[in-house]
Amino acid sequence: MHKIIERTDVAPDTVMFRIEAPMVARKAQPGHFVIIRIDDDGERIPLSLAEWHREDGWIRLIVQGVGYTTKRLNAMTVGDALLDVVGPLGRRTELPENDTLVVIGGGYGAGAVLPNAREARAQGRRVIGIIGARTKDLVLVEDDMRSICDDTYITTNDGSYGIKGFVTHALEPLLETETIGAILAVGPVPMMRAVSDLTREKQIPTIVSLNAVMVDGTGMCGGCRVTVGGETKFACFHGPDFDGHQVNYDELVLRQKMYAAQEKAALDHSCKIDEQVATLT
Ligand SMILES: Cc1cc2nc3c(=O)[nH]c(=O)nc-3n(C[C@H](O)[C@H](O)[C@H](O)COP(=O)(O)OP(=O)(O)OC[C@H]3O[C@@H](n4cnc5c(N)ncnc54)[C@H](O)[C@@H]3O)c2cc1C
Ligand code: FES
Structure with a gap:
């Protein structure tokens, strides 16, 4: 069993959990995810690792309640436990080792890009963060992003906070002013597609998480x-x-x-x- 040791409501229908998972924390790398099951009857769902602590044996997940299992999960609280946390799964992100890295996150993707941003920063690279959300209330992990990145931009579709529009509205001017070595974009498919369309012609390596x-x-x-x-x-x-x-x-x-x-x-x-x-x- 994997106990929930912290639970924070970070946006409407969105919860950040710290969960005991020492085996996962020991081997986790940027880009990895886990598959969890709440109980014996539960569906298996994949969730990205936003952070982990190898010595203390916990992982951090950010869960958007979009359907049956994620809403059930978001109703759980400190002391409750998940039956299974399987992982780390997937391959670690392979980013070109060029200088400036731009990480772009929409929805839960804002948490999912944090490990790569942290690692790139620790390697001394310039890191620029862009977080996209529909509206101000839905902007996730802004404090984490600002503490890691050299520059952070927020975009909201309705203009209630930061730049009005999509993440591409923040990215477009950067393509002119920065020498970007790689872009990592994690979020809804239309967002990842729009970022890739923007960078294709300039041949800027663009990694997306499917x-x-x-x-x-x-x-x-x-x-x-x-x-x-x-x-x-x-x-x-x-x-x-x-x-x-x-x-x-x-x-x-x-x-x-x-x-x-x-x-x-x-x-x-x-x-x-x-x-x-x-x-x-
Ligand atoms: C590698 C990966 C990492 C992810 N990381 C996160 C994360 O950190 N935080 C987060 O909130 N969400 C994450 N997701 C999405 C999350 O897995 C789905 O939102 C969740 O499975 C939906 O289940 P549900 O029963 O709540 O909703 P449902 O009503 O069953 O599904 C809602 C939508 O979610 C997608 N979905 C449903 N079942 C699955 C499944 N088994 N696998 C993948 N997608 C599914 C489908 O597009 C579906 O239309 C990730 C998905 C993948 C593939
Ligand atoms: S989830 Fe079964 S092959 Fe990928």
Whole structure:
């Protein structure tokens, strides 16, 4: 069992957890993720490592409540425990060792890029952070990003905080003023695609983390199949990081929606149970 040792609500429907997972913490590297299961009946879901502590044996996760399992997880509190935390999974991020690194995070991706930003900073590289969110309340890990990066930019779609617009509105001027060695973008597919489109012509190495639907996380089930550079890859095993200029994003989006009907049914069912419990108590 893996005890929750800290829980902080960091945005609406978004929770930061510190969880006991000494084996994972011991081997974790930037870009790795875990697959968790809340209990025996639980679905397996992948979550990125935002931080870890090897000696104290904990990992930090940032969870956006988007469906049945993530909402159940976000209802858990300090002292509760997860049945399984499997990992670290995936390959560590391989970033070109050129100078300036730009890390771009949207949604939970803002937490997922932190380990690479920390590592690059420790290597003495210049690191620029960009966090994108729909609105001010949804901006995640701003303090972490500012403490790691030389410069940090925030963008909000509605202009309620930072630059109005998308992460590309912060990135575009940097492409003119900075000599960028590599870009790491983690977040919703449209964001990763837009960043890759912007950097393709300038041939700036752009790494994206593919959030394909995963089941076993070891390359056995084929659930997370993606196409990169015309070749079939398994996001859990060959990735999740890939060359953003080579990804077939249309296919990724289609495959992400494959179980939409079942996901809706699971969420509706759990809402009905919650209502019944509420009327009995
Ligand atoms: C490598 C990787 C790292 C991730 N890191 C984080 C993270 O740090 N924080 C975070 O909040 N989310 C993260 N996600 C996304 C997270 O796994 C999904 O939001 C979660 O599985 C949704 O499950 P659900 O039951 O709550 O919602 P559902 O209603 O079941 O699904 C909502 C949407 O999430 C996606 N999804 C559903 N099941 C899976 C699955 N088994 N694997 C992958 N995607 C799925 C689908 O696109 C689906 O449409 C990551 C995904 C991947 C692949
Ligand atoms: S999750 Fe099964 S092959 Fe990747």
